[in-house]
Amino acid sequence: MTSPQPATLDEALVRIRAVFDELAKGAAERDLAHEHPYALVRELADAGFGRLRLPREYGGFDVDLPTLFALLAEAGQADSNIPQIWRGHFTTTEILRREQDPDVRHHWATAVGEGAVFGNAQSEPSALVAGVESDTGWGVITTRIRRDGSGARMVSGTKFYSTGARFADHIRTAVLDDEARRAFVVVPARHPGVDHVDDWDGIGQRQTGSGTTILTDVPVEPLGDIGRATESLRGLDSFVQIVHLANLVGIARSIVAETVDIVRGRTRTSRHALTQDATADPDVLAVVGKLYSRKVTAETLLQHAAQRLEAAHEEDREEAFSDTYIETSAAQVAVIEAVLDAATIAFDAGGSSTARNRVHLDRHWRNARTLASHNPVIYKPRVVGDFIVNGTRPVSGYYVGRTSVDVAATDRPAANDDLEKVTA
Secondary structure, three states: OOOOOOOOHHHHHHHHHHHHHHHHHHHHHHHHHOOOOHHHHHHHHHOOHHHOOOOHHHOOOOOOHHHHHHHHHHHHHHOOHHHHHHHHHHHHHHHHHHOOOHHHHHHHHHHHHOOOOEEEEOOOOHHHHHHOOEEOOOOEEOOEEEEOOOOOEEEEEEEOOOOOHHHOOEEEEEEEOOOOOEEEEEEEOOOOOEEEEOOOOOOOOOOOOOOEEEEEEEEOOOOOEOOOOHHHHOOHHHHHHHHHHHHHHHHHHHHHHHHHHHHHHOOOOOOOOOOOOHHHOHHHHHHHHHHHHHHHHHHHHHHHHHHHHHHHHHHOOHHHHHHHHHHHHHHHHHHHHHHHHHHHHHHHHOHHHHHOHHHOOHHHHHHHHHHHOOOOHHHHHHHHHHHHHHOOOOOOHHHOOOOOOOOOOOOOOOOHHHHOOOOO
């Protein structure tokens, strides 16, 4: 850490928002230059960003979920890579809040309270799946744990979609345990056996570090088994999706703000326009009005989903969490439609000049489209419709491949395709 951690939430928010301001200043240029915001991610950690959901007993601020997601939307407006970089960290924090092993919870919650950052490395490259080890219901996992001569557990394997790992202190990675079951362990992110390959070639979200992580005889950290019990995982399938919804809300806000700047800066419109003053052109103003409506739609649905998940945690019943997944899935469909539409029609407010690289408006569509490809939205209308018509409750994807699931006999899991990238 480069500076003392703030003691109160108010102090933290001042510092966090100052970092957001710095992130916003260079977000468009970093997108073009493929420059990762390493220093600013560290500054967020030092400002207490990673402690937002941590219980107070460990030095956290224990904010509720609507507050967390509102702040993630602010982060997404500054730089949409940021919520995705931190998604694995906040997922780990959620697990720690419900961790059933008190020693594991204390050890890692204390580390987060001192500023530690978690990254993600769970999915594997499709090229590896043609062979092999064990299909857990989440696809083939080739990453294995072995014991060295002293009995220490060592992890080797190759991961992709390892978002946030290159910015992190610790990585929570999916492995096959000694009984060939899917499990998660914590490994050090900066161990010599960890190779962070900067090969993410997505059209958007280019600075999330979502490329390959190669693990070669990397030791499992002490007390490195997090979230073994399904009780620790309740609500996570909705949580990880709502992080993306918050990010999309941030993108929608950026689209509105940047389009307004473009309109105010225009010196002419079109020969078909009713006026050559863009700020008085009714057709241009209507475009901005549509953008604002799409933003309000996304914001309202984010708030709804966040409140539903908060309420589910208060109820702490499996049915409440599956109901929340339905609400989150419905929100996902509508938010994606709204934000992608906004990212497309924004160009109508500025004419052909908005297609230039230096305007950077295209990054919003690319980033929103990339986020929309996670947890594939194509399956969500069917999941929602099956619940509305038949009462079919989707079982959490985090229970797939586990032996300690306790769900009602009338429940059945959604198709694996719907769940395959819940944590990617």
